[in-house]
Amino acid sequence: MSGVANVRAQALRCEGLQRYLGQDEARVHVLRGVSFEAERGQVYAIVGPSGCGKSTLLYLLGLLDKPDGGEIAIDGRPMSAIGDEERTAARCRHIGFVFQFHFLMPEFTALENVMMPMRKLGRLTPAQMVDRARSLLASVGLEEKTRRLATQLSGGEQQRVAVARALANEPTIILADEPTGNLDVRNSNLVFDLLTRLAKENGQAVVLVTHNPDIAKACDHVRPMRDGLFVS
Numbered sequence: 001m002s003g004v005a006n007v008r009a010q011a012l013r014c015e016g017l018q019r020y021l022g023q024d025e026a027r028v029h030v031l032r033g034v035s036f037e038a039e040r041g042q043v044y045a046i047v048g049p050s051g052c053g054k055s056t057l058l059y060l061l062g063l064l065d066k067p068d069g070g071e072i073a074i075d076g077r078p079m080s081a082i083g084d085e086e087r088t089a090a091r092c093r094h095i096g097f098v099f100q101f102h103f104l105m106p107e108f109t110a111l112e113n114v115m116m117p118m119r120k121l122g123r124l125t126p127a128q129m130v131d132r133a134r135s136l137l138a139s140v141g142l143e144e145k146t147r148r149l150a151t152q153l154s155g156g157e158q159q160r161v162a163v164a165r166a167l168a169n170e171p172t173i174i175l176a177d178e179p180t181g182n183l184d185v186r187n188s189n190l191v192f193d194l195l196t197r198l199a200k201e202n203g204q205a206v207v208l209v210t211h212n213p214d215i216a217k218a219c220d221h222v223r224p225m226r227d228g229l230f231v232s
């Protein structure tokens, strides 16, 4: 494969990520030089015991937090040198998040929740945003429920809205932190299948943290983590 094609397929790369959290004697060396690459159209499971640094890593990769050392590049572009405004823009443009608890805005409808990232990005007209949000909700099987408030949806439905919202801006990478951790088996499988199928169709990289061995097994790559490092 040529170098250029390689760069194009690569959605995300991080090298030597270091992160300390906490103050003084409570200071913990949470990430000890983590390196990782994610390609478009591939699904990566990060697995490991509670406290090994999985969420901390996802926060860094999602540009929600800054490393104390190391580099993150998204779509081939290094993120360390850019200012806060550009980081926010890059996050909005390139990253879709799905968390364990959906974090939908309860006072808004499913449709409005999915439109939220599009509003932030500001590239579509309001009518285009409505169209796109409708079609995303249809793709997660919720075309009948676009006008429901988030609170009027079941747990599985709320997480499907969260998946639609993560896809809203056609991100480069989808980061999911135990996205099925709060769901029963049937809904877990449904949400996982939707997330991975849609991301693959769109050529997005998916990086997900999971404690569910069946879900990890269904991913293209499994990366076990211990004490702030990937282990083989």
Ligand SMILES: Nc1ncnc2c1ncn2[C@@H]1O[C@H](COP(=O)(O)OP(=O)(O)O)[C@@H](O)[C@H]1O
Binding pocket: 021, 022, 023, 026, 028, 030, 048, 049, 050, 051, 052, 053, 054, 055, 056, 057
């Ligand atoms: N704000 C913080 N201050 C101090 N330590 C923290 C903070 N946040 C997380 N940690 C510690 O960092 C380690 C990794 O946390 P986390 O990334 O949430 O782990 P995981 O998601 O793998 O369960 C844990 O030991 C946790 O206690």
Ligand SMILES: [Mg+2]
Binding pocket: 054, 055, 056, 177
């Ligand atoms: Mg965690």
